[in-house]
Amino acid sequence: MASMNDKDYYAILGVEKDASTEEIRKAFQTKARKLHPDVNKAPDAEERFKEVSEAYAVLSDPDKRKRYDAMRSGNPFAAAGGAGGSSPQGGYGYDPFGGSPFGWGPFGSGFGGAASRRRSRAYNPKAGADVIYELTVDAKTAAEGTRRGVTYQRYAPCGVCHGSGSVEADHPETCPTCGGAGHITVDTGLFGVMMMTCPECEGTGKVVADPCHACGGTGRTLSASEVVIDVPAGSHDGDEVRKPGMGNAGTNGSSAGDFVCRVCVPEERLTRRQAGGFNLVGFAVPFAVLGALTSTLASMSLIIVIPLVVGIYMVVRDGVRASGRWWRNAGVAVANGASNGLMLALFMVMMFSCTSGLGRAGYMGYRYW
Template identity: 65%
Template sequence: MASMNEKDYYAILGVDKDASTDEIRKAFQSKARKLHPDVNKAPDAEEQFKAVSEAYAVLSDPDKRRRYDAMRSGSAFSTPGSYQGGPTQGDPFSSSPFGWGFPFSDMGYARRSERRSRSYNPRAGADVSFQVDMDDETARKGTRRGVTYQRYAPCEACEGRGSVRAEHAETCPTCHGTGRIGVDLSGIFGLGVMEMECPECEGTGKVVSDPCDVCGGSGRVLTATELVVDIPAGSHDGDVVRVKGMGNAGTNGREAGDFVCRVGVPSERLTRQQTSGFRLVGFGLPFALLGAFTGTLSSMAVFLVIVLGLGLYFAFAGGIRHSSRWWRNALASLGNGAVEGVILALFMAMMFSCTAGRASFGGPGYGYVSG
């Protein structure tokens, strides 16, 4: 959710910055009538209605409007681009002889802080994931890889607190600590007061009293971090190397997440087609056993030929010679298919048994003898 000072409430309502309270009220009433979900059935009507209601709740109150104008002029709406919590696609190790990866292009961008917000919202940082693909030989011997990646690091200016001078957060002056604000709609729809999340504290009820100029009050900044990851010998596809505390820093002093390096060995993976093939083979085997046990194998011949034939074709279309780990993954897919097949085969066996029992109960030789 965007913070209060990131939103242009005047533009949302379509009024000038020096608009009077009456002009703001009329603009809100006009937009609210058009956007109310009971009237407007457009998919985004509800979100737009909430946006104009939030804008009206702030701009119609002189104190809230004064704080909003002050924060808006101070932040100048300067925000970085989106951050996905990890590196971009491409070969991250082709940028230098040592193997450092630079998975982003704008180094200056990484020096800027994240969005400015007075909200005091301590949350643990998220992990940063990074995929490293290698061949069988490298995975067998192990390797060291240098990575330069993008993450949120603790702000040095405020030591991660979000505030340079104040020790503690203060009660939000907009919602008075409730985390909610009300918008009076009784004059438009007769609905009374509608409550919504406070845009200044973002529902927490607390704000940073003097937001740090560097991080904007969050306690963390977007930056570039260099790290050497030791991938141990004998690694396999899907293994994880975790470096504690080297993920995204938490907000307002909370603990950081981890850097998670995921090992990729493409030669050990089954393709989607191979996985489907082994599942088909596994699915067909219980039916073959059921047919042999019940003496109905001949009646299942066409079904089994199609299922097993297609399964074997998909499974081995790329060849038969593979690593032991590939075969282990193949057996796992085979087992998953077999479980599905067993369930359906048992159900069919029960149906066959019940049908046979009813035929025997109602067939020739059965009768009622009166006494």
């Protein structure tokens, strides 16, 4: 069997050496459909299918493709830190593809990123995500309530295929590349038999029969939408108004997310500095209580006074608010700081109890007279 150095993967896929990743992907899909053993009964179809799959596995990954090009040029270590370097990888038996030629790359979990944004025949119904929108109003408006119109961008159901991803067919069809398995196996020879996620159906085993030209088979397109939000009277900072089904549309006819409007009232919200200041104030409280109970306030003065002074300064610097919700948020921040201070205070009590229990014997077990 020919080694990787002897194989011209570009020629196998029928693409130029400067072909883009999308061109390589399309070339693989075209050849894979023609050479799949379930479709092509020629004696050499299976072998050619494996060869095409191997070529795609390498050229579709930028890092592996770079190393392959370097290896073909006669310098297999150029892509791994320079020729003639002292790297421990620079020797016989070094794998220029960093393990297997498939790795994660465009397969497996890799389809969560760029692949989901490109045109694909994969039939992969997934619920749409919520759209989060922050509406900033003053305290008076929040108390009285208001109605606002909002224009925003979201993935909406495709108007051509009505969200299915297919123009005419009512149901998806079995993937012709993997036969519905969701993966294909490749005998690379050098690395043995490898299994990789099918790049055509992206692991689902199904593809859209006739992909819509407007949405590329996903069933949704990016568009501008409008919604009217009614903020009820008596709202406060952090309250939410939800519009069901007005978020991002799902793929291939799946359910849509919601439009979530979060009310933001600056008068009721602590600044980051104020939240930190109230945390410091709360941190000092357990030590003050502990000092009072054990008559050790004097020895704990630093750990009490410094957080209190710094915390109060941080709070006052950004201005104290008269809002009841602001003070409620302040109380939450103090409680959070107090919980942290309490843990440290209890730890100090335990340490003091343990060391006191040693008595006159001291830490090393020696008795002094």
